[in-house]
Amino acid sequence: MASVAADGTVTISGDPDHPANRGKLCSKGTNLPDTLGLGERLLHPQVDGRRVAWDEAIAEVATRLSDTIAKYGPDSVAFYVSGQLLTEDYYAVNKLAKGFLGTANIDTNSRLCMASSVAGHKRGFGADAVPVTYEDIDEADLVLLVGSNLAWCHPILNQRLQAAKHTRGTRIVVIDPRRTAAVDGADRHLPIRPGTDALLFNGLLVHLADNGLLDARFVAEHTAGLAKALDAARADAPSPAHVAARCGLPLADIEAFYAEVATVRRTVTVYSQGVNQSSQGTDTVNAILNVHFLTGRIGAPGMGPFSVTGQPNAMGGREVGGLANQLAAHMGFEPESVDRLRRFWNAPRVADKPGLKAVDLFRAVEAGTVRAVWVMATNPAVSMPDAARVRRALANCETVIVSDCIADTDTVRLAHIRLPAAGWSEKDGTVTNSDRTISRQRAFRPLTGEARPDWWIVTQVARAMGFADAFPFETPADLFREHAALSAFENDGTRAFDIGGLAGLSDAEFETLAPAPWPRRVGEGPTRRLYTGGRFFTEDGRARFVPVISRPLPRSVEPGSLILNTGRLRDQWHTMTRTGLSPRLSSHAPEPCLDLHPQDAAARGLTDGALVSLSSPIGTALARLRVTEAQRAGEAFLPMHWTDRFTASCVVGRLVDDMAVDPVSGQPDLKRMPVTVTPYRAAWTGFLIAREPVEPAHGGYWSRRAVPGGHLIELAGEGALPAPEALAFGFAGATVDYSDAARGVLRRAWVTHDRLEACLFLSTSGGLPVNNLPGRAWLVDLLSAEALDGAARRALLSGRSPVPTADEGRTVCSCFGVGVNRLIAAIRSQRLTTVQEVGTALRAGTNCGSCIPELKEILADAQRSHVA
Numbered sequence: 001m002a003s004v005a006a007d008g009t010v011t012i013s014g015d016p017d018h019p020a021n022r023g024k025l026c027s028k029g030t031n032l033p034d035t036l037g038l039g040e041r042l043l044h045p046q047v048d049g050r051r052v053a054w055d056e057a058i059a060e061v062a063t064r065l066s067d068t069i070a071k072y073g074p075d076s077v078a079f080y081v082s083g084q085l086l087t088e089d090y091y092a093v094n095k096l097a098k099g100f101l102g103t104a105n106i107d108t109n110s111r112l113c114m115a116s117s118v119a120g121h122k123r124g125f126g127a128d129a130v131p132v133t134y135e136d137i138d139e140a141d142l143v144l145l146v147g148s149n150l151a152w153c154h155p156i157l158n159q160r161l162q163a164a165k166h167t168r169g170t171r172i173v174v175i176d177p178r179r180t181a182a183v184d185g186a187d188r189h190l191p192i193r194p195g196t197d198a199l200l201f202n203g204l205l206v207h208l209a210d211n212g213l214l215d216a217r218f219v220a221e222h223t224a225g226l227a228k229a230l231d232a233a234r235a236d237a238p239s240p241a242h243v244a245a246r247c248g249l250p251l252a253d254i255e256a257f258y259a260e261v262a263t264v265r266r267t268v269t270v271y272s273q274g275v276n277q278s279s280q281g282t283d284t285v286n287a288i289l290n291v292h293f294l295t296g297r298i299g300a301p302g303m304g305p306f307s308v309t310g311q312p313n314a315m316g317g318r319e320v321g322g323l324a325n326q327l328a329a330h331m332g333f334e335p336e337s338v339d340r341l342r343r344f345w346n347a348p349r350v351a352d353k354p355g356l357k358a359v360d361l362f363r364a365v366e367a368g369t370v371r372a373v374w375v376m377a378t379n380p381a382v383s384m385p386d387a388a389r390v391r392r393a394l395a396n397c398e399t400v401i402v403s404d405c406i407a408d409t410d411t412v413r414l415a416h417i418r419l420p421a422a423g424w425s426e427k428d429g430t431v432t433n434s435d436r437t438i439s440r441q442r443a444f445r446p447l448t449g450e451a452r453p454d455w456w457i458v459t460q461v462a463r464a465m466g467f468a469d470a471f472p473f474e475t476p477a478d479l480f481r482e483h484a485a486l487s488a489f490e491n492d493g494t495r496a497f498d499i500g501g502l503a504g505l506s507d508a509e510f511e512t513l514a515p516a517p518w519p520r521r522v523g524e525g526p527t528r529r530l531y532t533g534g535r536f537f538t539e540d541g542r543a544r545f546v547p548v549i550s551r552p553l554p555r556s557v558e559p560g561s562l563i564l565n566t567g568r569l570r571d572q573w574h575t576m577t578r579t580g581l582s583p584r585l586s587s588h589a590p591e592p593c594l595d596l597h598p599q600d601a602a603a604r605g606l607t608d609g610a611l612v613s614l615s616s617p618i619g620t621a622l623a624r625l626r627v628t629e630a631q632r633a634g635e636a637f638l639p640m641h642w643t644d645r646f647t648a649s650c651v652v653g654r655l656v657d658d659m660a661v662d663p664v665s666g667q668p669d670l671k672r673m674p675v676t677v678t679p680y681r682a683a684w685t686g687f688l689i690a691r692e693p694v695e696p697a698h699g700g701y702w703s704r705r706a707v708p709g710g711h712l713i714e715l716a717g718e719g720a721l722p723a724p725e726a727l728a729f730g731f732a733g734a735t736v737d738y739s740d741a742a743r744g745v746l747r748r749a750w751v752t753h754d755r756l757e758a759c760l761f762l763s764t765s766g767g768l769p770v771n772n773l774p775g776r777a778w779l780v781d782l783l784s785a786e787a788l789d790g791a792a793r794r795a796l797l798s799g800r801s802p803v804p805t806a807d808e809g810r811t812v813c814s815c816f817g818v819g820v821n822r823l824i825a826a827i828r829s830q831r832l833t834t835v836q837e838v839g840t841a842l843r844a845g846t847n848c849g850s851c852i853p854e855l856k857e858i859l860a861d862a863q864r865s866h867v868a
Contacts, residue, residue, distance in 0.1 A: 002425065002444040010036055010425070010445075018515055020134060020433055024156045026848040027571050027585065027814035034582035034706075036425055036445075042407040043449030046418040054450060054460075061374075061417055062464035064399045068372040069101060074349070078105035078361050078370045081322060082378035083113065083311030086429035086441060088479035089454035090313070091320040092471070093376065094328055096458055098321065099347035100467045104333075104355030105370065107324040109378045110314040111358040111667060116276040117307035118318060119665035120285025123546050124293070126538035127330060127496035128318055131298050131530045132268060132306035133435045133517070138164050139302035142264040145174045146197060146288065147274015151181035152570040154272075154308055155850035158182065162849070171264070173257065175200065176274060177565065178595075178637060179630035184853035190257060191632055193248040194563055194672050197275055199550040200247055201287035203237035204258055205230065208294055213262040215296030222534035223293050225545035232547035233290075265295070266302035273567060276307075279554040279660040279669040286546035293543050299531035308434045315432035319497055319518075320483060324355035325666070329487040330497040344489050345470060357666035358384065359658045366393035374401040376454055377421065379575040381410040382643045385668045387653030388619055403454055406577045410643050410651075420451040424578075427453065429476040436517040438499070440510075455479055477510040488522060496530070496537050553672055554660035561674040562600060562636045564616070566652045570850050571814050572641040580646055586705035587811035587819070591714060592650040594623040594677065595637040601627045604677055611680035611701055611716055614638070616673055619654035622647075622680055622701045636677065640670075647703040648696070682716035684744070686762035689713075689779050690731065697728035709783030712776055721764050724748050731758045738797045745772065747797045754787040761799060774799025777807040812858070813844035813851045820858065827862045835859070 003011045010033040016023035045057035052060075068076050079097050081090065097106040121128045137143065137160050150158040162185050164170040172186040175197065183189045192200060208214055209230055219226055237243050240258065244251040261267060269292065275284045288305050297303040309315060321328040331337035333353055342350045356364055362380065364370040366389060373394070384390045394400050394414040402415035405423040412418060425445040432438050447453075455476065462471040473479050481503055488500025501520040505513065516526035535541040557563060571585040579585045594612055606612055608627040614620060614636075623638060631637055642650040652670075660669035680701065688694070691710040696702045700717030715727075721744060733752035739745060744764030750757040759779055763772040778801040782792060791802040808819030823844065832838050835855050839846040845855050 004444060009033075018439070020435075020437060020439075020515070021156045024159060024848060025815075026155045027850060028573055028579055030815045030847060031582045031584050032424070034584065035578040036423070037581065038448060040406050040408065040577075040581060041423065041448055041451070042404055042412070042418060042420040043451065044420060045450065048416055054452070057417065057419060058457075058460045058464050061401055061419075061461050064401075064417075065101070065372055065461070066465055068399065072371055074102035074351075075105055075355070076370060077101060077103060077372045077374075078356065078365070079107075079374045079376070080358065080361060080378065080380055081106065081108045081317070081376040083108065083110050083309075083314035083317055084377040085317065085454055086313060086427055086431060086476070087316035087320060087483065088429040088476040089376070089458070090317045090322050091328070091479050091483045092455040092458040092462075092473065094321050095345065095470070096462045096467070098327060098351040099341065099345045100349070100462065100465070100470060102349035102351055104324050104351035104353065105361060106322070106355060107358045107361055108317050108322045109358070109380070109383060110309075110311065110317050111323065112277070112383060112670070113273070113311055114276055114307060114309045114314055115323065115357075115665040115667040116278070116281030116662055117285055117309075118323065119282040119662075120289060121307075123282070123664075124286055124289040124544055125531070126536050126544070129496035129530055129537065130307060130434065130436055132304040133529055134160065136268050136302050136304060136306070136529075137161050137270075139266065140164065140170055140268040141168070141266040141302065142171050142173070142260065142268075144261070144267065144269045145172065145176070145182055145186070146269060146271040147176060147276075148270050148272035148308060149176070149180040149182050149567070150270065150272075150308070151184065151853060152850055153568055155848040157308065158185070159849045161185070171260070173260070177632050177635060181570070181850070181853040184856060188257065188260070190247070190249060190253060193246070194565065194635065195278060195280070195553055196247045196550065198280055198284040198287040198548055199237055199243060201284070201291055202233035202548055202550065203240060203243035203254070204261060205233045205287070205290050205294060206237055207240065207258045208262055208291065211262070214294045218296030218534065219294060222536070222542055223545060224540070224542040225547075226294070228547045229290050229545035232549050236549045261291075265297060267295075267297050268302065268304055268306055270306045270308055272308050274671065276667060277670040278667075278672070279662050280551050281662045281667050282664040283546070283548045283550070287548045289543075290545050290548070293545055298543075299529065299534060301529075306434070313431040315434065315436065316430065319432060319487075324357050324361070327351075329483075329489075330495050340490055344486055347470065359661055359666065359668055362390045362393050363658075365397050371397065372399035372401070373397055374403070375411055375415075376403045377405075379409050379411045379577060379643070381414060382575045382651050382653055383640070384653050385656045385658040385670060386618055387651050389658065390653070403457055404577075405451065408645060409575070409577050410645065419457055420449060421457065422447055422451050422453045426451065429453075429455070430480060430513070432518075437515050438513075438518060439515040440513045442511075475507065477505065477507050480510060481505060494537065554669055555657075555672065555674055557674045561676055562596075562634060564614070564655065564673045564675045565635060565637045565671045566640045566656065567637065567671070569639045569641060572639070574641065575643050576641045576646055581706055583706045583708050584811055584814045584817050586707075588814055589639070590705045590712075590810070591703040592621075592623045592639060592642045592647055593626040595626050595628050595631045596677065597631045597633040597635070598627050598629060599633045600636070600677075601625065604679070606677070606679055611682055613678050613680045614655060614675050615678070616655040616657070616675045618657050621650045621652070621655055623650050624703075636675065642703070645693075645695070646705070648701050650703075680716070681718065683718050684716065684721050684762055684764040686715040686760065686773065687713060687776060688715060688727075688729070688758060688760045689776065689783065690729075690758035691783060694729060698722050698726060707780045707783065709780070712780060715762070721746055721762055724760055727760075729758065729760065733757045736797060743772070747799075749796050751788065751793075754793070756782045756785070756788055756796070759796065775807060778805050781805070812854050813842070815847035815851075816843045818842050818844040823855070823858055824862060827859065833859065833863070
């Protein structure tokens with residue numbers, strides 16, 4: 001819920017009546033007001049670097065697409081869209097591409113997120129229809145978290161899980177190579193080797209079947225294919241000892257886990273990117289589904305397999321056919337579906353075969369077979385594997401169109417045509433969450449500049465291309481009604497997705513539409529839980545067991561190499577185009593950090609906090625090192641978020657190749673890339689604090705983050721200490737300098753009319769960021785000052801406040817801006833000993849709860865220090 005004050009200040013709070021979050025917000029939602037400024041917005045259409053009117057921009061897009069199709073055919077154009085779109089946006093662009101341009105070359109960044117779940121659902125259920133609801137988390141007695149750091153990536157859902165643990169004794173098992181924050185509230189952690197999830201569940205299937213621990217009636221009446229699935233599982237996982245050896249776990253841990261699962265009927269298996277982002281993701285999904293089918297743990301309260309998606313509207317995209325291998329409304333490319341869609345849309349050339357999935361799409365751009373590509377609300381130059389290939393492809397493509405709300409992303413920089421899209425606060429339409437709940441999103445601010453909704457942009461282009469009759473849409477409600485009507489068209493119950501009951505909504509009813517799940521058929525209310533009667537969406541109504549054989553790592557690992565895992569951080573989102581604007585969200589993990597086990601760090605002569613260089617067969621990166629026992633030996637973890645706008649060289653996509661792809665889903669393997677790690681021997685370090693964002697040009701390390709009033713950039717480099725001019729800092733104002741060659745110190749401040757514009761501190765005294773450098777807190781505070789007083793001016797180049805000031809330190813609780821220094825001071829002065837006491841004193845941990853594991857660590861450290 002959002003409220004806007006008379007001065008334009010926005011306040012965000014959770015909706016207490018929404019069934020998904022019940023009034024809670026995660027740290028990212030809480031800090032959304034930080035992302036609403038105009039400084040980073042794309043406000044006007046641009047063509048080839050020129051600002052143009054919308055009429056010219058629409059005409060140019062229509063002409064370039066039409067000309068390309070006329071010369072090279074419909075498959076010479078492609079669209080790459082996003083789970084950030086609303087369902088109505090998704091529907092419009094999918095209709096244009098697949099119904100009227102005649103190409104299925106429209107894929108989405110959801111291909112990198114949950115495509116393997118879609119494929120596994122369709123093989124097992126007969127449809128991409130999630131069986132579990134959020135309420136099942138509340139009612140489960142055992143929850144398995146497989147490849148899901150729920151505490152950070154879905155903190156509100158994790159709070160519900162922890163509440164169930166407290167109230168009903170729900171047990172939690174985390175299956176993840178890393179000791180993530182989710183392990184903090186778990187009863188068991190299985191740190192398996194990467195890629196052995198399918199083997200683990202194959203072994204579980206064998207154990208349950210061989211010991212008669214199955215629901216024989218459910219299997220007999222509601223499933224098919226058990227014999228072949230068991231044969232494959234026995235060949236793959238013949239014994240618990242075999243499973244333990246390959247998973248890298250003690251036999252006792254495997255036996256205890258299998259025994260626990262066998263005895264608890266109300267079991268929910270929550271899985272996410274650790275399963276999906278794999279070259280055998282689809283098989284792993286089906287290995288999980290096989291266990292639930294064998295035990296009949298599906299279609300009833302507190303049980304079932306649950307894919308939790310990573311984007312706000314990845315599910316909505318699946319409903320409208322946003323993936324290249326789908327048509328709209330959960331239809332495929334069977335002749336009858338193509339014909340049905342042709343008749344409903346009155347479309348001249350409905351695509352009759354699947355299009356290019358994300359990896360193949362950008363390879364086709366590189367090869368020149370796709371000559372025009374339209375990217376919407378996503379940043380593939382960062383997020384795709386082999387990002388260097390993607391950048392080369394876009395740089396050489398004849399026509400690159402980008403619709404975005406942000407003016408400067410790594411992908412926008414490569415665009416010929418830039419279209420200003422509505423931002424989150426301006427969007428109006430619907431989204432669908434992980435448990436099929438459709439929710440209204442309502443704009444609470446007017447459109448900024450010349451920004452327009454994505455559905456409007458697509459509609460105008462479609463009209464300009466001659467398809468006006470098929471694109472009469474004037475409001476999101478118009479699109480939603482057509483989308484709902486299509487879902488029910490010639491749907492006799494064989495297609496899971498059916499919201500025909502909403503096709504007749506008036507504009508007023510659409511405006512007040514309450515959150516509810518699909519299906520919602522004509523004459524019926526919303527369907528909360530699927531498969532309650534044991535009937536699935538296959539031809540015979542039976543769930544399908546799928547034979548699964550686990551496979552070894554898709555890439556060879558040379559001696560001395562580490563297996564790189566990638567993923568999300570607590571307070572960042574995708575490529576930081578919006579979350580990177582928030583000082584609070586940027587403070588918890590201010591630089592890209594590589595996590596290594598102490599053994600691996602010691603073997604390479606690496607120290608905690610130092611800079612390291614990563615190298616893979618396709619690229620390199622620079623990052624700060626974090627030595628932690630939460631990381632398995634022989635493996636490494638690097639966050640996925642950093643881009644060329646925020647750091648010198650830490651785009652994960654430049655390290656991970658695009659050669660390992662799931663053969664069924666087309667989802668690339670982003671978590672098992674061999675890399676080598678060596679020291680980055682910095683001869684000097686430093687930092688820059690500035691009002692405006694800059695990108696240093698010295699060729700070494702830098703990392704930028706938002707701070708109140710501006711930006712803080714950490715710096716390091718090889719060779720001699722550079723002159724400020726060599727770093728390409730062209731700040732306005734008078735300069736004040738201090739240098740001491742003997743001590744290896746260089747400092748400069750830029751001041752305009754007693755207002756600090758920027759200050760630079762460099763030191764040659766070693767590779768760690770603290771050597772011979774002052775703290776940053778007071779200097780950052782000066783950016784928020786209207787003018788420097790005399791004392792501040794005199795102390796400026798010392799970097800030390802002339803009066804005592806509090807330094808909040810690195811943020812721990814991003815919801816309430818509580819830093820580590822304030823936490824430690826309060827723990828000591830008030831003798832706080834529990835998370836609850838910390839919450840009462842400072843509010844930390846009382847909103848989304850994602851900081852609670854770290855609060856516990858800080859409390860434990862304080863207690864150890866007190867005892868010592």
